[in-house]
Amino acid sequence: MTKQAVRLTRISFIAAPVLLVVYGSIRLLVEGSKEPGAAWITGHLAFLSGVLLFGVVCDGLRRAAAAEAGPVRRRVVNVAWPVAWAGVAAATAQAAIDIYAGIRADDKAEMSEIFARVQDVPGVMPVVYTVVPVFLYIGVIALLAALKGPRAVPSLVAFVLGTVAIAANLDFLPLGGLLYLLAFAPLRHRVGA
Structure with a gap:
C-alpha cells in the first residue's frame, strides 16, 4: 500500500462518519x-462523498482484519468485504438518484414524481433502497468482528449502536x-501498519 493510499484510508476513517454527521445535520436543521x-443537493453531496469514503474504510478494515486473522476469520473477511461494497454501490446509486431529483425538480411534488418513476422500475426498490444498502452495515459489522485487539470490541459496539440509531x-x-x-477513529492507525 502506498503512503498516499494509507493516508487516504486513514483520513476516510474520520471523514466518512463526519460527512454523515454533516448530511444528517443539514437534513435535520436546515430549512x-x-x-x-x-x-437538498448539499446534504446529498455530503452523503454521497461519505458513502464513497465508507468504501475506502471497508478496504482498510479488510486489510487490517486479514493481516491479523486466522483461516476462519480470513474467510469471514473475504465474504464481508464484497457484501459491504455491494451496499456502498447501492447507497451510491441512491445518493445519485436523490441528487438528480433535487436538481431536476422544481418543487417537492415534482421530486416525488421523479422518485416514483425511478422506484417503479422492477428491482430498483430492493437493490437501491431497501435490501442491498443494508449490506454495507452487515459487511462493516462482519469486518469489525474479524478484528483483534483492545479496540476491536468497543469499535464494533459503537458501530452497531450507530446503525441501530439510524435505523430507528x-x-x-x-x-x-x-x-x-467513535468506532473508526481509534482504528485508523491500524491501516498500513
Missing part, C-alpha cells in the same frame, strides 16, 4: 433540506455518524 434546492429514525443520523466516528 428547505427536504425539498429540491441547494440544501433518520433524525438520528448525526448521532449515528458520531458513533461511527
Whole structure:
C-alpha cells in the first residue's frame, strides 16, 4: 500500500462518519433540506462523498482484519468485504438518484414524481433502497468482528449502536455518524501498519 493510499484510508476513517454527521445535520436543521434546492443537493453531496469514503474504510478494515486473522476469520473477511461494497454501490446509486431529483425538480411534488418513476422500475426498490444498502452495515459489522485487539470490541459496539440509531429514525443520523466516528477513529492507525 502506498503512503498516499494509507493516508487516504486513514483520513476516510474520520471523514466518512463526519460527512454523515454533516448530511444528517443539514437534513435535520436546515430549512428547505427536504425539498429540491441547494440544501437538498448539499446534504446529498455530503452523503454521497461519505458513502464513497465508507468504501475506502471497508478496504482498510479488510486489510487490517486479514493481516491479523486466522483461516476462519480470513474467510469471514473475504465474504464481508464484497457484501459491504455491494451496499456502498447501492447507497451510491441512491445518493445519485436523490441528487438528480433535487436538481431536476422544481418543487417537492415534482421530486416525488421523479422518485416514483425511478422506484417503479422492477428491482430498483430492493437493490437501491431497501435490501442491498443494508449490506454495507452487515459487511462493516462482519469486518469489525474479524478484528483483534483492545479496540476491536468497543469499535464494533459503537458501530452497531450507530446503525441501530439510524435505523430507528433518520433524525438520528448525526448521532449515528458520531458513533461511527467513535468506532473508526481509534482504528485508523491500524491501516498500513
